[in-house]
Amino acid sequence: MALSPIHFLLSFTIIISFVACYSNLQEAPLINTYVDHSPSIDDGDTLLFFKNMINQNTNVFGGTQIVNVNDYGAKGNGCTDDTQAFKKAWEIVCSSTEAVFLVPLDNYYLLKPIRFSGPCKSNITVQLSGSLEASEEPSDYSEDQRHWLVFDNVQNLIINGGGTINGKGNIWWQNSCKRNKKRSCKDAPTALTFDSCENLIVENLSIENAQQIHVSFQDSMNVKAFGLNVSSPEDSPNTDGIHVTNTQNIQISNSLIGTGDDCISIVHGSRNVEATNITCGPGHGISIGSLGAGKSKEFVSEVIVNGAKISGTKNGVRIKTWPGGSGSATNIKFLNIEMDNVTNPIIIDQNYCDKKKKPCKKKSDSAVQISNVLYQNIIGKSASDVAVKFDCSKKFPCNKIVLQNIDLQCEEGEAASALCNNVELSYIGHVTPLCASYS
Ligand SMILES: *[C@@H]1O[C@H](CO)[C@@H](O)[C@H](O)[C@H]1NC(C)=O
Ligand SMILES: *[C@@H]1O[C@H](CO)[C@@H](O)[C@H](O)[C@H]1NC(C)=O
Ligand SMILES: *[C@@H]1O[C@H](CO)[C@@H](O)[C@H](O)[C@H]1NC(C)=O
């Protein structure tokens, strides 16, 4: 079979690479032989293997240039810095008429912060089958503390391949002010950022142990993200799974997300956001906001969360806004959601405040207006007595909030309660719990 020699070669190389890594033998002739040999693939079977691999996964046919990072000097041994090789390979891909950026299977590429910038000459597929590992040296991030991998201004980009992006966040979590109260609060890098991209598909990837946010879509349009596994420990601070900022027409689906913060957070300027078939937990649930921090005017609208399993989280579906802000969160639907062991399954918090970030003034004469929110077919177990909490502002009550077919109980099957302040609410079908009274 054509594949087995390659598999053998790969495994062999990995073993050798590890040996090389830890015994300072990086320039050992054996490795160079392999690395130098692999680029100029002239073996018919090998070529066929790579062609098939690309065709199967991306539907790119003949004439496609495969730009393998190994051809540009990447070692993929997990300890040699491969940043320059990735930069060179990206330049080639971005200026090609048809190209695939290939990160081969079973290799570990150590990368410092890196920007993959467009616009590029043609559509690009990044076939990420191997693993990308973040540098754990904070001084490598001194130019830009907030980003590790960034794709910016790239149009018609597909990124897939079943590979892994590992932010190696431990060092950043330890230094976070949320873990260590004596430290000042500083930003840590987002593992994977898409900035100003249009027509973007991100699929079939694992993103884990991000320094802070795992995946961020910002200032982008027409995005599909699916088949993603996003994970980091429950106690890793501020590690949102998927963060959506000022992005329109984005669908997130079929993904498993469990982190130390929101599974999905949708913030200012986002419109037409759809999340379907999301498994969420641990973490803080699916969140719209926070909005209106620092008296800002912010808008989010047309959000549908349809089909989610949320378990072991602090919140289920949440809308949170800061007192003193303005703007609106409107036309939002939460449909077909199952909760298990969720502390606040349904929550609107118009008095949100994160003291670590900004000082809080509870009494305020403005608020982000929340209206037209439908909760439909939401069932399961609440970890606290209060399964439904609408804590809205007196001057800007929550408007047109609809609960339809809701059944939330406490863990042991006891009745849960609802807390409802300043909300204009209606019920359709069977709803448990009901507000004791509401205005
Ligand atoms: C490039 O991508 C766009 C949108 O994703 C698609 O409509 C177009 O057909 C693609 N072009 C080529 C040459 O594949
Ligand atoms: C994910 O990528 C891997 C490796 O390329 C592939 O074998 C697998 O079929 C892909 N899965 C999906 C759902 O596309
Ligand atoms: C995500 O995790 C599931 C279940 O553990 C697994 O079947 C799937 O292949 C993973 N996907 C990726 C892209 O690693």
Ligand SMILES: *[C@@H]1O[C@H](CO)[C@@H](O)[C@H](O)[C@H]1NC(C)=O
């Ligand atoms: C939901 O997503 C999971 C992966 O998280 C996938 O295995 C499953 O097939 C998806 N279900 C549907 C109905 O698409």
Ligand SMILES: *[C@@H]1O[C@H](CO)[C@@H](O)[C@H](O)[C@H]1NC(C)=O
């Ligand atoms: C409920 O979730 C918490 C995390 O929020 C977890 O520590 C606990 O073990 C879970 N309990 C059960 C019964 O699953």
